[in-house]
Structure formats: C-alpha cells, structure tokens
Amino acid sequence: FEVPTDGPDGKEQDGTLEWDATTLVLVRVHAGGRTGLGYTYGDVSAATFARSQLVPVIEGASVGSPAALSRRMAARMRNAGRPGVGAMALSAVDVALWDL
Numbered sequence: 001f002e003v004p005t006d007g008p009d010g011k012e013q014d015g016t017l018e019w020d021a022t023t024l025v026l027v028r029v030h031a032g033g034r035t036g037l038g039y040t041y042g043d044v045s046a047a048t049f050a051r052s053q054l055v056p057v058i059e060g061a062s063v064g065s066p067a068a069l070s071r072r073m074a075a076r077m078r079n080a081g082r083p084g085v086g087a088m089a090l091s092a093v094d095v096a097l098w099d100l
Contacts, residue, residue: 001024001026002022002023003021003023004021005019005020005021005022022041023041023042023043024039025040025042025044025046025047025050025088025089025092026038026039026092027039027040027050027092027095027096028096029093029099029100031063031100032100034100036095036097036098037096037099038092038094038095038096038098039092040092042088043085045085046085046088046089047089049080049085049086050089050090050093053073053076053077053080053089054076054077054089054090054093055093056076057072057073058072058073058093063097063100066094066097066098066100069094070094073090073093073094074090077090
C-alpha cells in the first residue's frame with residue numbers, strides 16, 4: 001500500500017531525505033482457519049523478497065513455533081542478504097506468524 005504524506009506541501013522530511021509517500025508491505029499468513037497480520041514499511045521489493053525467499057520456508061510448515069520458523073527464514077536469507085530489505089521482509093512475516 002502506498003500512503004501519501006500529510007506534511008506541508010504534501011511532503012515530509014527527516015533532514016536527510018524528502019518523500020511524498022510511504023510504502024507499506026502487508027503480510028497475511030493463513031493457518032488453521034486463522035489469519036496473522038504483519039507489516040513493514042519500505043520498498044515494494046520487500047514483498048517480492050518475502051514471496052521468493054521466505055514464503056517457501058513457511059508454506060506447509062507447522063506454525064506452532066514462530067521462533068523456529070524465524071530462524072529457518074533467517075538461514076534461508078544467508079546468501080540473499082539479511083540487512084535492509086531482507087530484514088524488513090523477515091520482520092513482517094515474523095510478526096504475522098506471532099499474530100496467529
């Protein structure tokens with residue numbers, strides 16, 4: 001989702017960067033008739049990363065231990081990059097798992 005800013009002239013800034021919208025990546029995990037919700041802000045590439053690198057780890061897995069799944073996702077990310085977009089994607093999926 002892209003959320004426009006409501007700052008002066010439709011822009012916001014933090015002293016180093018100026019922007020006119022914030023992108024939110026929403027993650028929904030379905031298991032056992034329940035839905036867990038997680039989100040992060042960042043580029044849409046976080047959603048692509050989650051789909052390609054993280055969903056294969058949790059798809060069909062038991063969701064009874066979110067911490068174990070988080071460790072498995074982190075291991076899967078080893079060569080794809082843990083900081084930045086990878087960390088944002090992992091955080092959103094992790095929160096969705098804990099929300100179940």
